[in-house]
Amino acid sequence: MPVQAGVDLDLVLADIETLVSCESPSDDLDAVARSADVVAALGERLLGVAPERIVIDGRSHLRWRFGEPTVLLLGHHDTVWPLGSLRRHPFRIDDGVLRGPGCFDMKTGVVMALHAVAALPDRTGVSILITGDEELGSPSSRALIEQEALGCAAALVLEASADGGAVKIARKGVSLYRxxxxxxxxxxxxxxxxxxxxxxxxxxxxxxxxxxxxxxxxxxxxxxxxxxxxxxxxxxxxxxxxxxxxxxxxxxxxxxxxxxxxxxxxxxxxxxxxxxxxxxRPMEPEVSADLFRAAVAIAQEAGLTPFEGVAVGGASDGNFTAALGVPTLDGLGAVGGGAHADDEHVIVAMIPERIQLLQGLISGARA
The missing domain is CATH 3.30.70.360 (Alpha-Beta Plaits)
Known part of the structure; x- marks a missing residue:
């Protein structure tokens, strides 16, 4: 089932299964390190080059750079699911719906990013950063994210979509006190x-x-x-x-x-x-406006399923890039639902569309 040249849905699904089957709760450093090994191996097979492995405070992050970054693809491989969750929620695909702990938030998005970039005829200017502590608030990766985003024309965040496949054009800011x-x-x-x-x-x-x-x-x-x-x-x-x-x-x-x-x-x-x-800091709508218009145009031209842009209450690493003034569009990953819940799931048929949309945004941002 081809998406674009060099991208095959069956292989994408196999890679999602591999990643979902490696449990990676954020607070277990060894588990996150094992997950980083899996992501690194998948990426090296697809991209032909090993990532830079960056360990900060024991937490494992991965970065691929193809020249000076112009477009940043941002994701995370840690999850909220404790070890042993696979016994209750094994990876499976039934009637076009993919399930498994962390599949929606956001291991499918990680795999989509790797496949999307691997299929590009020219990767120049693309940076892929996959962090290992987003679910904790990114305590060790925040500076790394900000450093990588500075000077980029776009930050494309592979967090899961909002309801109905909507992309996220604004996010609330978060403050924490004791x-x-x-x-x-x-x-x-x-x-x-x-x-x-x-x-x-x-x-x-x-x-x-x-x-x-x-x-x-x-x-x-x-x-x-x-x-x-x-x-x-x-x-x-x-x-x-x-x-x-x-x-x-x-x-x-x-x-x-x-x-x-x-x-x-x-x-x-x-x-x-x-x-x-x-x-x-809040991700305010102005920072995503141009990218959202570009995404809508790409979808219309390619005949993809229409989607809305919505503001959501939760925060992501996209808040960090937006706070720097870097144009940021979030929710470009899996379409589905049930994040952090027993019914976490991904709609398989939407994976090819979102990979195609991501490729279009990457190409447009580098133009």
């Missing part, structure tokens, strides 16, 4: 009045933090993990909670950041310390 409260311990029965209750102070703060959200602006400020105290009969001397912030605009991200950093204590004697800040 708020620490220090009080003073005292016996809860004998002299509670001598204490400063860090749990009560945290409760005041938690309510104030939740009020920083702005639904009309698309801003959510969500307190999450909460901990306080050490024993049931002691006034808590310390407490802490985490906060997850999602925003559509940089202005909103900055507003929430300033407000969180200025949080005052309510109880006399309590102190507050705020750690954290923006993890990913």
């Amino acid at each position: 708020i620490h409260v220090t009080g003073r311990a005292a016996h809860a029965g004998l002299e509670p009045e001598r204490g400063v209750n860090a749990a009560v102070e945290a409760a005041h703060l938690l309510l104030a933090v939740a009020e920083l959200g702005a639904a009309a602006a698309g801003t959510s400020v969500t307190p999450t993990l909460l901990r306080a105290g050490s024993t049931t009969n002691t006034v808590p001397a310390d407490a802490e909670f985490a906060v997850d912030v999602r925003v559509r605009t940089v202005a909103e991200q900055d507003r929430v950041h300033a407000a969180l950093r200025a949080l005052p204590a309510t109880l006399p004697g309590a102190t507050v310390r705020v750690e954290g800040g923006p993890n990913r």
Whole structure:
């Protein structure tokens, strides 16, 4: 089943099976290293050259460069699925639907990128970067991604599509915080009045933090993990909670950041310390507009299935490239659904179309 010259769907599916069958939970460095071995071998067979293997803080990333980068293809081979998930969700294809842990997010996209570039008659200016810690927030690969994207005319992100095959033209930004409260311990029965209750102070703060959200602006400020105290009969001397912030605009991200950093204590004697800040800046629609128009034109000319461009709440490594001002289009990988869930799946018939779209975007960005 040819896609373009040199690309065969049966081989693509076999390579997806190989990659999905190598489990790669992000927090298991050995598993991610084994997965990197598999990706490297697939890429070397297809591209004729071994990747540069970059290990940072024990995490394995792979990069292929064909001359000075003009177009960056960006993906990741780590997943959220723990070791042993294949026993419950083995790789399979039934009635045109491919299943297996990590198939949608985003091992199919990794294989598509390798096959798309391998079939190009000229690879000059193409860089492929496959990281191993995206599901953790890219702590070790962020600088590598930003370095590779600088100066590029386009960053094409092989994350899975949105519903119905839509590509992602905007993503919310993410800020992550941990708020620490220090009080003073005292016996809860004998002299509670001598204490400063860090749990009560945290409760005041938690309510104030939740009020920083702005639904009309698309801003959510969500307190999450909460901990306080050490024993049931002691006034808590310390407490802490985490906060997850999602925003559509940089202005909103900055507003929430300033407000969180200025949080005052309510109880006399309590102190507050705020750690954290923006993890990913928002990917705003302007940075993807030209690439989206090009993608629509390519699809129309080639007779591909029409698709929309949508804004989504989740973040990706595309947020990093967009924040640099590099034109970025996301969601160019697999069409399907169920990311991180038991029904994770990919529509096989759409794989050839997305490879063809990717090839068109690469060629256009280098023109």
